[in-house]
Amino acid sequence: MANKNKWDDVKEPDPDADLVARVARQDAAAVQALVARKLPRLLSLATRLLGDRDEARDVAQDVFLRVWKEAAQWRPGEAKFDTWLHRVALNLCYDRLRVRKHLALDTSESAMEDRIDPAPQPEGILLDRSRQKRVQAAVATLPPRQREALVLQYYQELSNIDAAELMGVTVDALESLLSRARRTLREQLRSDALDDQTACQEKQR
Numbered sequence: 001m002a003n004k005n006k007w008d009d010v011k012e013p014d015p016d017a018d019l020v021a022r023v024a025r026q027d028a029a030a031v032q033a034l035v036a037r038k039l040p041r042l043l044s045l046a047t048r049l050l051g052d053r054d055e056a057r058d059v060a061q062d063v064f065l066r067v068w069k070e071a072a073q074w075r076p077g078e079a080k081f082d083t084w085l086h087r088v089a090l091n092l093c094y095d096r097l098r099v100r101k102h103l104a105l106d107t108s109e110s111a112m113e114d115r116i117d118p119a120p121q122p123e124g125i126l127l128d129r130s131r132q133k134r135v136q137a138a139v140a141t142l143p144p145r146q147r148e149a150l151v152l153q154y155y156q157e158l159s160n161i162d163a164a165e166l167m168g169v170t171v172d173a174l175e176s177l178l179s180r181a182r183r184t185l186r187e188q189l190r191s192d193a194l195d196d197q198t199a200c201q202e203k204q205r
Contacts (some may be wrong), residue, residue: 016081023074036069048151049093059092086166138188
């Protein structure tokens with residue numbers, strides 16, 4: 001007897017289906033519950049792609065307005081609601097990036113001010129924040145598709161299958177994007193470390 005393919009199994013019910021159905025009936029309490037469930041991840045996604053918390057909040061608001069208007073059109077089984085939601089958020093983010101006429105995160109000092117506590121901090125925490133800024137700046141240099149793959153897989157913690165579906169690529173293509181992104185990041189961070197070491201040596205002379 002042939003082995004049973006995992007895709008032959010009946011798909012598990014979408015965990016958001018009941019809530020979305022209530023939203024489609026204009027249930028205000030359901031909207032509040034959906035926002036509470038999905039907002040943190042959407043804000044994280046939009047902030048990492050746009051580099052601006054205010055713009056990220058605007059994107060999240062637009063996403064939920066879209067949900068409110070189009071919830072009745074979503075059909076369980078055709079696509080996971082979470083996948084659809086992420087796709088809407090990604091499209092809105094890239095619309096904003098196209099308006100900026102470039103596809104790079106804003107890593108200027110002014111864009112980072114609201115993310116850094118100005119109060120004195122232990123040296124270890126400051127070093128961690130310095131590393132985080134370096135990683136954010138390095139991610140900003142990645143080509144858009146590599147950056148999108150990295151954000152979805154590492155920061156949004158989607159499985160390779162879900163991230164690939166969301167991006168409209170195969171799992172192999174996603175893994176190729178991730179591999180190239182990791183290699184570019186390693187090279188960029190290594191280069192930054194060497195530059196810092198050189199600068200430190202020059203100061204000590």
